[in-house]
Amino acid sequence: MKKSTEADLAMSKSAVKITSDLQSNPLCEQEHDQTFLETVMALDTAMKRMDAFNQERVNQIQRTVIEPLKKYSSVFPSLNMAVKRREQSLQEYRRLQARVEKYEEKEKTGPVLVKLHQAREELRPVREEFEAKNKQLLDEMPKFYNSRIDYFRPSFEALIRAQVVYYTEMFKIFGELTMQIDDQGLTDEQREKENETKLSELRALSIVADD
8 A cells, every 4th residue: 555655646746747847848938839838837737736636645545544554463463472372371281281191190109199289280370371361362363353344444435535535636637627728629539630640741851751
């Protein structure tokens, strides 16, 4: 998401730079071609408006989407640590349980019974600790998993609203730009033919003629 917004900003900044460069082009300084200058100025205004709305959209996405996602991701280290502690507790529980089972299998002599009692005493708090950690994960992991949609929904809705507002404004901006510069009301096909005609005239000049 961050790379996407950075690319969008770079695009709108580049568009503003292009129109700025066009205004400093010698063609815009020729008094007899006022129409071209007005077209470039209209385009420059549209690009600056586009850039402003784009910046506003990116700021909104940063606040409502990117930052909440970062906060959500920050939970995972703690979650992973809880799983790791549960695994460590399980390993200790298994080790002591195996020790108890070893003494249970031996002949019940006095020393063995003493060691068995000690092993069971050591096992009891470890087992209780493991069961508590295991129960906590069994109770909370499903809640954490199921809550992800409720957490992300506001961000997705905010993203959609930001996109709708932005592209609605873009439709208005470029619609107004079209009305400003498209006085002739030519279709794309007519413009293509017009460009081909002008290109043919350029090719017919002796300075660009084929050898």
